[in-house]
Amino acid sequence: MSQRLREELLFMAVLAGLMGAALYMATGYPFTARLMPQVVAIAVLALLSVESVLTVRRYRAARRSGDPASDGEHVGDTGNEPVWGAKFRRTAPYLGWLAALYLGIYLIGLTASAAIFTVAFCRLVGKMSWLAALLGTGLLMAALFGLSEAFNMRWPVGYFFDPFR
Amino acid sequence: MLAAAFDALALVLDPSRLVFMLLGISVGLVVGILPGLGGVVGMSLLLPFVYGMDPHAATAMLIGMAAVIATADTFPSILIGVPGSAGSQATILDGYPMAQQGKAGRALSAAFSASLIGGLVGALVLFAILPIARPLVLAFQSPHLFMLTVLGLCVVGLLAGKYPFRGILATLIGIMIAMLGSAPATVTFRFVGDSIYLMDGIPLAILAMGLFAVPEIIDLLADNRAVSRVKEVSSGWKDGVRDTLQNRWLVLRSAALGVAVGAIPGLGGSVVDWLSYGQAVQSAKDKSGFGKGDVRGVIAPESSNNAKEGGSLIPTMLFGIPGSGTTAVLLGGLILLGIQPGPSMLTSDLSITLTIVWTLALANVVGAFACFLLSRPIARLSTIPAAKFAPFLLIVMMVGAYQNTNQWGDLIAFIVIGLFGWLLKTYDWPRAPVLIGFVLAPSIERYLTISASRYGWTWLTDPIVIVIGVLAVAVVVAGVRAKRKGLGES
Amino acid sequence: MNNARHHASRFARHSLSLAVAAGLTFGVAANSHAELTGFYEGETLEILTPWAPGGGADTWGRYIAGTIGPFLGDDVSVQVVNRPGAGGVQGTNEFELRTASDGMTVMLQSAGQVFPFMYGSSAVRYDFRNYEPIVAMAQGGVVYANAELGIEEPHELWDVDQLIYGEVSPQAIGSMTLAAFALLDLPHDAIFGYESRGPARLALEQGETNLDFQTTSAYTANVEPLVEEGIAVPLFSLGIIDTDGELVRDPAFPDMPTVAEVYEERHGEAPSGVAWDAYRAVLSAGSIKMLWAKSDAPEDSINDLRYAFEQARQDEDFIADSEEANGPYEWLVGDDAYTAMSATLEISDEALDYLRATFKERYDADL
Structure with missing residues (x-):
């Protein structure tokens, strides 16, 4: 079994688990409230079992016909590449950036972390010049400031402080 | 009524009022272009200024804002594959592939010209049928509304992609996501435990951005490339306009559909573009290009989502029943101005009604031209490597997401759905059906509950129900056929 | 940031506020609004509105x-801040837990947060x-029927x-209407699931239903034309709770009998007992909009x-404007406001049990 097929089946298993949980949770609801989610969840479970069989068969057929895309890693081709492996290694840094941004927002609020995030990302990943990075960030900050002043829009405030508030 | 119409035009064109309309249009353009922000946010931004304003100026401002959103929200849909607001979800399906092929300019120009015509048709129809629309709106009872939502759901059959089972599954998963939160007709909160955030369910804007934007940004960054896979981007201005003119019947048909669906209270504007897209696929002789950058897949939804605004004002003004979130806030604004929407909109408040019609028309023209002017510089976005614009886009989207309820839950839902969408994309599951299921689920459940508890089973024999049912089956059959043909070719 | 100034102004006016403080020390506040201290001069008062813009309470x-x-006072700006979520519970919880007690924020109450509070929802963190x-x-409403029923009077x-x-x-x-039906013991089928009162009204026009209720503003704008056309027939108003906590005729519909009068006509005596308490609790919960400050x-x-509100309600222009925008309803200030609301806030356990049992039996609903 190729890594990709294993992942796809795992994905479907997780979906099935969620549906099972939904079925279980819905048992306590009044009839009108549980009818629709229960019917849909059962349909999803049934279709998932069909789809998992179809998926396995598709992979087998592809292997028989010698389609190289069914296993192995292919950079740049999102078609049949498994997540675990090269794709994850390519993607992980950006997921890390995202996590850092969220942590920043949680700790010091959106405005401050957005400013730090954009400058850092533009410099380190975008390889932009200091001028361009600061200019872009400045424009973004000005836009945020304008929106909050003119229209009373709000952003998340940090756990500790929000220097721009 | 014509004389009154020209009096109203003079009212609207009075410079002191025109300024407010232009202000509304500019806010609408900004709100439309920024992903995650839509009509509701735009209305909320303008509402604080309304109290005490001249009623004509204030309505011109609010309507001007609402009218251009459906034009401006095309930018993110085409350029980065993110729906700019609820109305332009279907535009992604073909608009984004066009941008990837370097045809962003052409797609945008086709979209804007279609929007322009659709918007004008919407305003015209609004004017023409307002006096006679009352019985039309009253014709649709709960069983009919139920069947119309089912019809909308069947459109999924036309877009299901390579694996039909996955299309159906994705729709059902969308329905299950919509089940989060309060259930209609009872006081039950489903599947939310103690989370107060989830009690209202996931906001549509967040689901749409999460499903489409986050996966796209992650993959663009990981592959270190720009949206457009080709270096050179042809401007394609004239081509786009020519596309629209060549498909003029499609434009008009989509506009008519947009007005009609918009006018039915309770169906909601967010289905319009999907229905319109389905209609375009179904009526096309050569269906093979859809989903891969067929310009008709851009023209149809864009025409109908502008026309929808005219339609959704019919129940709002005649019955005081908002047809969408945007018109709900508009309703509040009108009440603040001392105008109680209802039958009086055709008698004592007629001048306000006509102001709304004129504003709708003027704003569509102004908005389309503004977008044309903006499109050349903004279209270049599709050739810039993602690493240079991703951080800004991400922040803008998070700010947009946060405006939905101003809770941390917005940001968490955004990223959780984003990762889920990324898995769907990676494992080759279609994402559009998730959105359709999500949008239609509340109406399906609501109208099924009402139909069953009011009519038992007898509603199934209603002639209109049967007609729509047959139509729904026809859509599914056409979808399956198109799929077979498509499979035969590959 | 502004606290320092407030403190300063408070000390400066200390002697003045003593009199006020005396009135506030026990229980519910007294109506001791002597004169303006200028607390809000140059400031912004925020009205925390726990719903999205556009609804009746927001308006x-x-x-x-x-x-x-x-x-x-001079140069005071007042601003509505929308914090929607969970039908009003989220924003009100936020008022309870996070809003500073600096007097710069008041909270708007309407049916959305009151019902979960009254029924003791676990999500509620506040206590009015x-x-x-x-x-x-208090803004009332009217129960009316489709003319095809062929009735003209409530007793029919x-x-x-x-x-x-x-x-x-x-x-x-x-x-509110369901509680009225319970009080009147009126047999009916209730169809639940309409998106809001607007579509419910549409359903009556279509003949999908034949009995409906609309609040005053919606009734005046959209049902009265139907009555004139002979499509709808008004039956009775829900009534209004006055400053003594009594149910009186709705000033917007002085010619229309209230629920209590309909009851009296049928039973020959004024309504009383647990069903009556329950009705008044649900009525004030559903019909009263109110501003609260932190204590x-x-x-x-x-x-x-x-x-300010005491002055406003005596100002002719203000009242004239208000009648146009809100209907001919009174502004109840301070204690009067609390009295009007007390049927809900001090609902007895028996009345609550009665409501729960009735709604369970009639509609299979768990309140």
Whole structure:
């Protein structure tokens, strides 16, 4: 079994688990409230079992016909590449950036972390010049400031402080 | 009524009022272009200024804002594959592939010209049928509304992609996501435990951005490339306009559909573009290009989502029943101005009604031209490597997401759905059906509950129900056929 | 940031506020709004509105924001801040847990947060009884029927074969009508699931239902034309709770009997007992909109707010405007506001049990 097929089946298993949980949770609801989610969840479970069989068969057929895309890693081709492996290694840094941004927002609020995030990302990943990075960030900050002043829009405030508030 | 119409035009064109309309249009353009922000946010931004304003100026401002959103929200849909607001979800399906092929300019120009015509048709129809629309709106009872939502759901059959089972599954998963939160007709909160955030369910804007934007940004960054896979981007201005003119019947048909669906209270504007897209696929002789950058897949939804605004004002003004979130806030604004929407909109408040019609028309023209002017510089976005614009886009989207309820839950839902969408994309599951299921689920459940508890089973024999049912089956059959043909070719 | 200044101004006016403080020390506040202290001068008062913009309560809040400023002092701006979520519970929880007690924020109450509070929802973190009442307004509504039923008077309702009433959910604002039906012991079928009262009205016009309720503003704009056309027939009003906590005729419909009068006509005596208590609790929960301040907010702020509304309700222009926008309903200030609301806030366990049992039996709903 190729890594990709294993992942796809795992994905479907997780979906099935969620549906099972939904079925279980819905048992306590009044009839009108549980009818629709229960019917849909059962349909999803049934279709998932069909789809998992179809998926396995598709992979087998592809292997028989010698389609190289069914296993192995292919950079740049999102078609049949498994997540675990090269794709994850390519993607992980950006997921890390995202996590850092969220942590920043949680700790010091959106405005401050957005400013730090954009400058850092533009410099380190975008390889932009200091001028361009600061200019872009400045424009973004000005836009945020304008929106909050003119229209009373709000952003998340940090756990500790929000220097721009 | 014509004389009154020209009096109203003079009212609207009075410079002191025109300024407010232009202000509304500019806010609408900004709100439309920024992903995650839509009509509701735009209305909320303008509402604080309304109290005490001249009623004509204030309505011109609010309507001007609402009218251009459906034009401006095309930018993110085409350029980065993110729906700019609820109305332009279907535009992604073909608009984004066009941008990837370097045809962003052409797609945008086709979209804007279609929007322009659709918007004008919407305003015209609004004017023409307002006096006679009352019985039309009253014709649709709960069983009919139920069947119309089912019809909308069947459109999924036309877009299901390579694996039909996955299309159906994705729709059902969308329905299950919509089940989060309060259930209609009872006081039950489903599947939310103690989370107060989830009690209202996931906001549509967040689901749409999460499903489409986050996966796209992650993959663009990981592959270190720009949206457009080709270096050179042809401007394609004239081509786009020519596309629209060549498909003029499609434009008009989509506009008519947009007005009609918009006018039915309770169906909601967010289905319009999907229905319109389905209609375009179904009526096309050569269906093979859809989903891969067929310009008709851009023209149809864009025409109908502008026309929808005219339609959704019919129940709002005649019955005081908002047809969408945007018109709900508009309703509040009108009440603040001392105008109680209802039958009086055709008698004592007629001048306000006509102001709304004129504003709708003027704003569509102004908005389309503004977008044309903006499109050349903004279209270049599709050739810039993602690493240079991703951080800004991400922040803008998070700010947009946060405006939905101003809770941390917005940001968490955004990223959780984003990762889920990324898995769907990676494992080759279609994402559009998730959105359709999500949008239609509340109406399906609501109208099924009402139909069953009011009519038992007898509603199934209603002639209109049967007609729509047959139509729904026809859509599914056409979808399956198109799929077979498509499979035969590959 | 502004706290320092407030403190300063508070000390400066200490002697003045003593009198106010005396009135506030026990229980519910007294109506001791002596004169304006100028607490809000040059400041912005925020009205925390726990719903998205556009609804009836939000519009009421915005009406206040647009009109009360001059009564609060020079250069006072008043702003509506929307914090939607969970039907109003989220924003009100936030008011309880996170809003500073600096007097700069008042909270708008309407049916959305009151029903979960009254029924003891686990999501609720607030208790209105711990807040200071500022101002309230009770706005009623009318129960009417489709003319095809062929009835003209409320007492004929009991002769109709099938009454079909359209409703949003058993805990929505229309549950005032359901409680009225329970009090009157009126047999009917309730169809739940309509998106809001607007579509329910449409359903009556279509003949999908034949009995409906609309609030005053919606009734005046959209049902009265139907009555004139002979499509709808008005039956009775829900009534209004006055400053003594009594149910009186709705000033917007002085010729229409109230629920209590319909009851009296049928039974020969005024309504009383647990069903009557339950009805009044649901009625004040559903029909009263109110502003509350935090009880530990500066006394001057509470004094000024009450004083401003007291002045406003005596101002002819203000009242004329208000009648146009809100209907001919009274502004109840301070204690009066609390009294009007007390049927809900101090509902007895018996009345609650009665409501739960009735709604369970009739509609299979767990309140």
